[in-house]
Amino acid sequence: MNEERLGMLMQEAFELHTSGEIQKAEALLLEALAENELPMIRVALAQLRLTSGNPQGVLELIAPLLHEDDFVVTMMAARAYLELDKTSEAGRQLDKLVRIVDRIIPATREGLRGMKREYPGVVLNLVGSLGQHRRVLELYKRWAQCKSDWVVRHYVAVACFNLRRYKQAASHWSAIGEMPHALGMQHVAVLAERGTVPPFPLEYALPNPEMISELLNSATVDVDEKGVQMGILRMVLLEMALDEDVDDELRENALAPLVRGGGDWGAALGVGLLESSVIRKPVKLAVTKLLVEAGFFPEETPIPVMLDGEMTSVVIHREEKKKEPESVSEDMLQDMLCRIEEHFRIDVEQKTLPVTADLARGLKNMPAAWLEAICELYGIRPKRLRKDREKQIVNHLTTRGGLYGVVQRLSEDEKELLGYVLDKGGWVRLSSVATKFGSMEGDGFYWLEKKPEGTLARLWCHGLVMVGSAKINKRGVTFVMVPVDLQERLEQLLHGFVPEGSVIAEDVLRETAAAMAEETRLSEVFQFRVELEGTHPPVWRSLLVPESFTFWELHVAIQDAFGWEDRHRHMFYGSGLADRGKVKIGMPDEALFAESGEVLAGWEVQVGPYFSREGMQMNYLYDFADNWLHIVTLEKKRPAQEGLAYPQCSGGEQMCPPEGCGGNYGYRKLLGKGEIVPGSFNPQEVIFSDAQKRLKEVLQIR
Incomplete structure (x- = not known):
């Protein structure tokens, strides 16, 4: 098999894998391996088997390569042994990985380069998965050049949390702005330090929405019987329940699997929340009802609760008791996650914004992850500080050349909506836009991980429109507006749309x-x-x-x-x-x-x-x-x-x-x-x- 055919075959296998056709991809790679005994084909096939849940097949494939000090091969062996619950063999491969990283970390200030930047995080994940939390901290100290890597910081925070060093865990999570749920985890760690949240083990995983969704799909259907056993789900549900802006129904739905289905841990959590001086009253009222429903407290019995800084008691009367609770299924938990995302986005919509705001002012209302999503969309490598990211986006969109290219790639419905707002004077009520072009319901909040699909949300994610609220004629109005410093140029580009030979096109180039x-x-x-x-x-x-x-x-x-x-x-x-x-x-x-x-x-x-x-x-x-x-x-x-x-x-x-x-x-x-x-x-x-x-x-x- 010549080089060209081999490259085409490998590319075809990669595309089949990403589209979910695992068996076809494996068949192609096996065909290539039969013709060419190359390590790269073995590694590619092993990676395929690892992601499809065949750890024994992984070990059989990479056995001829394990004598080499190859990081990827050794990492796959360690993961395969872990999945097979062969911890001693996994530990030996892990020791080898640590030695490899020790050798490749340079003595320069720049640290690791290219793919090697990911090596320390991979190793810490494996070390933590073996339950060696203290070793995670030791390696973190040894590999000082990796401290700026947010993935590494998260795994160190997880190690601290599992070692009940909650203050340190909170400190590490507070320094991570790139990771979803980092601030929620920090809040939970602070409450664990206070004794409000009882200890629980936390997995070494990155809590992105796709991962949480996958965990929910694999969770037990009857959550009330077994409780939420995965620490990462406990974190997310606690984040929902403790958010002061969440409505009562969503709060109780988030607390139910934790308190009512959490067994002794759930009871301890409920009591901790009731006795805390920092937990708000709506949370405590929801917890008392759930504790009674679960049988931890009898009806008509005074339940000790800290309210307004003083210990008092609350009595749940028979007529207040809810009907027999139903099991909380994965679908219900998924629905809660979707609703909390909608809630987070609506919070952004309701932030105060002048109808005459420029782009820089509009960007200040956006979450940091949205700014990173805009940078990714425009191919801008985001700066570390938020204010610098805002400047990058403003610089890109306020030069006509940059704006010209953006408008060129807009869909017809996006251009129509943009023209509609401009024709209305630069701003229009959100309800009017939703009626004509559709609402943002279902577009979620985590736009860095999953780009929105609705027309309005896509334009917002481009930074071409902003959504905000203001007092207009003494009434609160939520509206859609085009930043004032983009309006004139957008009107030119939309109405003329830079036809061949136009003055605008020449002007853009100049x-x-x-x-x-x-x-x-x-x-x-x-x-x-x-x-x-x-x-x-x-x-x-x-x-x-x-x-x-x-x-x-x-x-x-x-x-x-x-x-x-x-x-x-x-x-x-x-x-x-x-x-x-x-x-x-x-x-x-x-x-x-x-x-x-x-x-x-x-x-x-x-x-x-x-x-x-x-x-x-x-x-x-x-x-x-x-x-x-x-x-x-x-x-x-x-x-x-x-x-x-x-x-x-x-x-x-x-x-x-x-x-x-x-x-x-x-x-x-x-x-x-x-x-x-x-x-x-x-x-x-x-x-x-x-x-x-x-x-x-x-x-x-x-």
């Missing part, structure tokens, strides 16, 4: 080019090493480009520096496996992976946010037939040199292979036959093209 030129004069210079993967001797270039460069400009610079002819499609995408399905940058009508959504326009996305630290990498793929993969690595940042025009090529070796030669396989074949000889490369001979002129040609704007 304004974008001028903005880029200004940023180029002020920005740092990035020194990239771009190496053509798989070439021997290696073909590489050293490029100096402004931080403000777009990916389109970087694409043109790479083409010129290598000597490619730019006759084929191209794509930038993440270098780590976790990134492959997230961000792809190139031409908007192209897709590198069949299952993987939208491709961002390279001329709208700046390079700088994706290379925040030295050593960071991305992949650049040119010619989807020959598959020329370039690894783009940020070597260093340095101040721009006055009077020097960028980009610059400062070094490199070997001329690039000929176009259309069949990729690395064909190139090596030509070298082996002596039909071509690698030519020497002189960086001073590189002539860089005008990226904006080439963009104009590509977009066919005359």
Whole structure:
């Protein structure tokens, strides 16, 4: 099997796996393994079996590879042994993983790079899953360079919680802004420190909505009989119950499986909540009813309760008793999660917002995760601080070039809604929009994990409209508005929609080019090493480009520096496996992976946010037939040199292979036959093209 066919087969198996056709994917990989005994095929097949619940099959596949110090292979072995409940064998593989991480953590300030950044979190997850909570803390201290990784911080918080070091757990969760439910977990840890919430074990898992939904689906149907045994579900239900804005019905539904179905732990939780001085009265009233219904207290008996700072008693009378409780099923719990998401989003809708607000003001009402979702949507690598993320979004949407590209990709219903609000003077009541275009019911809250489907919610997630509340004519009104600093330009783009040869189109290009030129004069210079993967001797270039460069400009610079002819499609995408399905940058009508959504326009996305630290990498793929993969690595940042025009090529070796030669396989074949000889490369001979002129040609704007 030649390289090209093998690559196609592996890609087909990957697509089948992601679409849920596991058996077909496994059959393809077994076919490939029968023809080519390659470790990469064994690893891919083992990963497939691990995710489909076949740990014994995993061990059989990777047995020939276990003698090597390969992190991925060893990690799969440890997980497989854990699933088979062979803890001693899992422990031995885990010790090997720790030694691997100990070796690869560099002594530099930058820490781990690429996929290796994920290694410490993977190891801590496995260590914690074996119940070795103290070892999690020891490794955290040893691997000091990983303390900024929020996944690592979460697992450390879980270890502290399981060791009943609740203050430390709360401190770690308070420092995590990227993870859903982090603040709720912090609240529960504080209550556990006070003795209000009794101890319970917490799993080493990341509490994203998909994971919680999966746990709910696997939970026992009769929750009241066995209680909520999974710690992560206890956390989420407590978060719901203790939210002061939750309605009484939802609060009681969240408390019911905890108190009424939690056995002795549920009774202890109920009593703890009643005796706490920080728990609000509505929670306590719901708990007293549930304790009576569960038989922990007889009817007509005074129940001690702390109210308004004083111990008093509450009596549940017979006529107040509810009908016999029904079992709380997974469907009911799922419904609670959906309702709490709706509640969280409605809270955002009801925040005060002037009808004349600009974009910066509107973004301040948005949750931090929504800002990250907008950044992801536009291909912006989000800054760490919230205020910096807001500035990134404002900068992207208030340049006409950025806004032009956004409007180009809107659906017809999104354009219609946007035009409707603009025609009404820039704002309109939410009820009117819901009547005409549909409500946001069912669009949830966790937009970073799952993008909304409703037209209005999609526009809100783009940052093109805002939803808020204000006093209008002395009455509270919830409304939809377009930020005032976007209104004029959006009207131009929507009504003219930049037809070919239009003045607006030329204006967009001029304004974008001028903005880029200004940023180029002020920005740092990035020194990239771009190496053509798989070439021997290696073909590489050293490029100096402004931080403000777009990916389109970087694409043109790479083409010129290598000597490619730019006759084929191209794509930038993440270098780590976790990134492959997230961000792809190139031409908007192209897709590198069949299952993987939208491709961002390279001329709208700046390079700088994706290379925040030295050593960071991305992949650049040119010619989807020959598959020329370039690894783009940020070597260093340095101040721009006055009077020097960028980009610059400062070094490199070997001329690039000929176009259309069949990729690395064909190139090596030509070298082996002596039909071509690698030519020497002189960086001073590189002539860089005008990226904006080439963009104009590509977009066919005359």
